[in-house]
Structure formats: structure tokens, C-alpha cells
Amino acid sequence: MDLDFTEAELHRYSRHILLDEVGATGQAKLRAARVLVVGAGGLGSPLALYLAAAGVGTLGIVDDDVLELSNLQRQVAHTTARIGRNKADSVAETLRALNPETRIETHARRMDAGAARDLIPRYDIVCDGTDNFATRFLLGDACHLMARPLVSAAVLRFEGQLSVFAGHDGAHPCHRCLHPEPPPPGLVPTCSEAGVLGAVTGVMGTLQATEVLKLILGIGEPLAGRLLLWDALDARFRTVRLRRDPGCALCGEKATIHDLSGHGSTVAVCVA
Secondary structure (H helix, E strand, O other): OOOOOOHHHHHHOHHHHOOOOOHHHHHHHHHHOEEEEEOOOOOHHHHHHHHHHHOOOEEEEEOOOEOOHHHHHOOOOOOHHHOOOEHHHHHHHHHHHHOOOOEEEEEOOOOOHHHHHHHHHHOOEEEEOEOOHHHHHHHHHHHHHOOOOEEEEEEEEOEEEEEEEOHHHOOOOOHHHHOOOOOOOOOOOOHHHHOEOHHHHHHHHHHHHHHHHHHHHOOOOOOEOEEEEEEOOOOEEEEEEOOOOOOOOOOOOOOOOOOOOOOOOOOOOEOO
């Protein structure tokens, strides 16, 4: 582990280094980590901002969408002047201004099966900040098959949920243990259809970042095997235990999903 920090780095990360649970060794772990953020919208904005500020060494940002005026109510890593630009490029500009020490890799492309095979093996941890079930299931399957933890958050209206899926370790449930199949089209509305309070995406994206930092540092108890639910109107959190499904098609004893051939072309849509 390279513990050789510049004076500027020691000053920038001094509040981290003061923490017994982090220290110089933990900060070096953050600098060496590679994290992929899928979706540069309402969740991806606070998530990427806090990961870059924390000193994560390499951040990959995946989004092929362009910024619209209606995004700015919650997608706080962008600015009005960047409307019409690719979101991954826009977020990258903000992150580089925030922390030049973090390497930003932009991927302005669709998150389909080909992109998953190409990108996920390059990173240590994957974060899902999308709002469509096709991409969520693709990421869940791909991360399990490629042995990468998936930190997944979702929001709708005034509610959010968060979990870490690490079924590849043989001890925790995978994404399909919780959701075996996507719901029928139209059954669950998206944020663009039902709305979302902007600050809710900020809270859930920040909680996502916290889980990523815990995983990198090896501290605390990650949300693997647990689902965190938050109701903003009641200001209430609750946690639900998740169990492995022995009959799961992805991680069960007689799993039937062994590759990504069941996934067609999927667009990585950020929180609308």
C-alpha cells in the first residue's frame, strides 16, 4: 500500500486521516480504488461528488443521456449552462474541479450487455443510479457473474431504498433473491411519471456513497443482506433483512442464468 502522500493530499484529507477507522492506510485504500457509477442523474450526482471529494482514485461515469432543464431540480452536479451536453461529461467537469486528484473516466454509452462485459471488470465496485428495471436487472446479473459488489439505490416520490448486493460471496443474497423478475411494463411508474422530491435523491445518493466508502475501507457493517427503506414524509428509516433464495435463478443451487445473453439493448437512464 502506497502511503506516500503530498502535502496537499494530507491537507485535503486531514479530516479522514484523523479518524481511527480511516487513517493514512484507509486513505491510501480510497486512492487505489476504482468505482463505476452508472447514471449521472439524481442519485449519481451526490454519489459521485462525495466519492470524488473523499479521494476515491478512479471514478467511471456511465451515461449516454443529455442534460435537460427538468433535470436540474435534483441533479446537482450539473449547471444550467450545460443543458444539452452529455451528462457523463458534465459530471466529469464538476468532479475534476472539485478534486483534481481523482481520475475521471467517462463512458458516454448505453449500458447494454456489451458495455457491462467491457466496463464492469475494470472496476472494484459498481453503483446503480438508474431508474429503469431493464438496466437494474442487467447490472444485478452482471455484477454477480463478474464477482463485483453492487451498491444499488432507488427513489420515487418521497421514498428511497438502498442495498448492497454481493451474492457472489456465497453468503449474501443477490439482486434476484429480492426481485426474481422485472415487473410487467407500466406496473411501477418512473420518476418522470410519478415525480420525486429532489432532496430525496440527495439523501439516497449520499447514503450510497457512504456504503461504497465502507466497502473500500472495510469498516462497519455494509448493507449486504439488508434493505434500507426511508420515508421522507415520516422522517423514518427501517431496515429489512434479506435472505438468499435457494431457488434463485442467478445464485441458487440450480441457477439457470450463467451469462448475459438474456439481456438486450438497454439504456442507462439516470433518475428522471
